[in-house]
Amino acid sequence: METLQIGRAKLTWLNGGVNFLDGGAMFGVVPKALWGKKYPNNEKNQIELRTDPILLQLDGKNLLIDSGMGNDKLSDKQLRNFGVKEQSSIDRSLAELGLTPDDIDAMLMTHLHFDHACGLTKKVDNTFVSVFKNATIYASAVEWNEMRNPNIRSVNTYWEMNWKPIENQVQPFENEIQIAEGLKMIHTGGHSDGHCILVFEEGDACFIHMADIMPTHAHQNKLWALAYDDYPVTSVHQKEKWMDFGYQRRAWYTFYHDAYYRAIKFNSDGEKIDEVERKRNEY
Template identity: 30%
Template structure:
């Protein structure tokens, strides 16, 4: 896909699983299990989908998956296959070396979004992309370093502290343009200061939905994760964003959907739902 000067595609950096009930909040299992079948532990399989934006002399990544640093206990809990969770290998298949990446936009600092941004090198933690700048909302950086009891387990300092220590961290202060043609929208329902990158050239618009709409199944307004710190704020954010996405025919990228990487949204008498499926 081409938007403005950029070639845009996705790289699957792996798969993992989370509890289906937690992923769908108040929605009954009899509804979500139809499209997201649970395993014997009630977990549903989810994708780890990094967006790659190439052009204008840059190689930009949006989010970095879980990485390969987790211990065996956590790998079992989250059903992580370390052989499949390798962002570097996925990029190599597209002809991209870690040293070529110029920018990494991190939507938020939960382990499944930033884990691949750092790696172990002979026992030392280092940024995976040594020549890149890493963009994080300042509010989210503060929250990650001072999490609540509810979401503390989602923030693992080894995933983001090495970025700061290497002098590669760029803290953003609210919504706006980050790079030419790329702006971020800032959300507060899922976590404080989550940013959604939006790429537009006046003709086409693509929005990386992160955990506001993690899968296409989460397009309907009531489908909100129990993981969200402020679900009613998530609801208002969806009510504000989805009508514009329908009117302007935005392409939404679903970071965690194992079957549908992207698509448009339509509004029916029953509410918002997936329109055309799009493969990037």
């Protein structure tokens, strides 16, 4: 497992699963002649995407950024359509660190699409139960409301089995919330109406988790938005704001979906000056 120390924050990437999605959908209106130079694709025009939660250990607390793909919750059709090649092994990742899901103090949910939220619950007998039963689950109020009341578009990704068992653990927030000293969750919208990012600052140390506004290193271009984005213009403006913010601070940008990089640091001109590569498996 790859790790990164940023100030007093330690980040460790867990194994949350992998799927392959259409490259055109992941890069929206950007021609393949452009995005194909930035991110590899297979013969079906699909790109490899991780769904790997980040364990954030800070001030004696174990915080988890998103929850992974989950296990045994998708139908055979969904597994095929979503290109799922590997489901979550969060328990095993945590065990290697001497932890269990019961040791997680908080879940920091950037949004609640299935590939980020399926790991919140698991099937036991004929019902679903919470996986991280001791954790406070943070999500924006907008996202939490849509999760429980999806529209004609979002009903395909906001599922009752992912929210019903954990509704008593959820702490929704408006605009932004301070999770710990220097660590904030900030509502941006864009990818989903309730989408959030995380920003950590401690002196000169800074990391920004852009979640699905910049899901991979290949999405660094401020104009490159996903076809999956509900509000792509908002994504563009928010990316512009937070990339400029981070460049000036030489911030680390961390990734949940990237199959090649866990984190990249940019200078004030947006040039890569440091990186954490992912140890890759082939599928």
